[in-house]
Amino acid sequence: MYVKNRMTKEVYAVNPEVSLYDVLKILEDHNFDGIPVVDEGKVVGVVDEKTIMREFCACCALQNQEAGIDTDMPIPFASTKVAIEPDKRRIAHFLHRRNVSEVLRPEQQVLVINADEPIEQASYLMFRHEVDLLPVVDADNQLVGILTKGDVLRVFDEILGYGPKGGDRVTCAVPDVLSRLADITGLMGKNGIKVETIVSAPSRFASTNMVILKVEKGKGLETEKILEQNGFKIL
Numbered sequence: 001m002y003v004k005n006r007m008t009k010e011v012y013a014v015n016p017e018v019s020l021y022d023v024l025k026i027l028e029d030h031n032f033d034g035i036p037v038v039d040e041g042k043v044v045g046v047v048d049e050k051t052i053m054r055e056f057c058a059c060c061a062l063q064n065q066e067a068g069i070d071t072d073m074p075i076p077f078a079s080t081k082v083a084i085e086p087d088k089r090r091i092a093h094f095l096h097r098r099n100v101s102e103v104l105r106p107e108q109q110v111l112v113i114n115a116d117e118p119i120e121q122a123s124y125l126m127f128r129h130e131v132d133l134l135p136v137v138d139a140d141n142q143l144v145g146i147l148t149k150g151d152v153l154r155v156f157d158e159i160l161g162y163g164p165k166g167g168d169r170v171t172c173a174v175p176d177v178l179s180r181l182a183d184i185t186g187l188m189g190k191n192g193i194k195v196e197t198i199v200s201a202p203s204r205f206a207s208t209n210m211v212i213l214k215v216e217k218g219k220g221l222e223t224e225k226i227l228e229q230n231g232f233k234i235l
Contacts, residue, residue, distance in 0.1 A: 003122055004115035006155060007136045007145035013038045014100055020052050021095035033148050036135040037100055043112050043135045043143055045104040052095070052103060112137045115144055123152045159199055160212060167196055168220025169212060173233040174200070176207045184211065187226055193219045210235065 012026055013036045023035060027049055034048035112135045113122050122134055126149055136145040160169075174180045181200060188195050197214040215223050224234050 001119045001155060002115070003113055003117050003119055003136055003147055004145070006119060006151045007115065007147045008151070009145045011036065011143060011146050013143060014047070015039060016044065016099065016101035016104065018100050019096055020047075020098045020100065020103065023047055023100060024049065024052060024095060033150075034133040036133075036143055036146060037104060038143055041142060043110060043137060043141070045110055046131070046133055046135060047100050047103060048133070111135075112141075113147065114138070119152065119155055122147050123156075126152065159197065160214075167194075167215050167217040168223070169214050170220055170223045170227070171210060171212045171235040172224075172227050173203060173205075173235055174209045174211045176202075176209050181211065183230070184213070184227070184232070187230060188213075188215065188223070191222070191226055193223055193226075 012030065012032065014023055014026070016037055016039055026032065026035060034046045036043055037045040037047055111125060111129055111131060113125060115136050115138055125134060126132070132149045134147045135143055136147055138144045172184075174184070181198070185195060185198065194216040195213055196216065197212075199212045200209045201212075202208075203210040213223065228234055
């Protein structure tokens with residue numbers, strides 16, 4: 001499965017001169033995790049609510065320090081959705097006066113992913129760099145979509161076959177021998193049990209894999225019994 005199969009193709013993007021106020025309005029109106037920033041066709045960063053609020057807090061701290069106010073006092077909000085009217089007014093004033101370029105950090109690597117990369121690569125980048133959104137580019141480095149952490153989690157859910165719909169899940173320990181997966185699917189076929197998904201992953205124990213099967217609904221107990229009778233340990 002590739003990034004291009006899961007990305008959102010209709011993308012909002014902003015240029016570095018857009019005000020932070022306009023960015024936050026787009027984020028909240030569309031419930032976006034973030035927005036790619038594009039300059040002359042090239043992705044130069046991503047701006048999100050967390051980045052904007054971090055900049056606002058830094059600005060407040062500097063102003064407080066210059067005014068001789070205790071800078072250890074906690075900021076009384078965690079996001080733009082605040083109930084304290086004076087703070088809302090202060091935030092709006094700050095957002096109108098700043099633009100996107102002021103919150104981008106040129107020294108930081110701009111994380112993007114190619115549309116033809118496997119979805120696992122996107123998951124790895126998000127986990128390693130702690131980001132919630134990746135701009136997707138084509139072979140010419142032009143923005144063609146975005147991939148969010150939610151998109152990756154949906155793939156994870158489908159592969160493991162958990163979701164509210166579908167059948168029963170069975171997890172067993174399997175010696176790290178490739179033919180054992182064929183043995184499992186063969187046993188299911190022999191007993192007329194439909195396998196909807198099957199996933200194998202390394203376990204905590206050496207030379208042992210954990211196999212998760214999703215079989216048709218109502219066949220979970222029968223599947224466990226068949227596997228146990230054939231030497232598989234149910235987890």
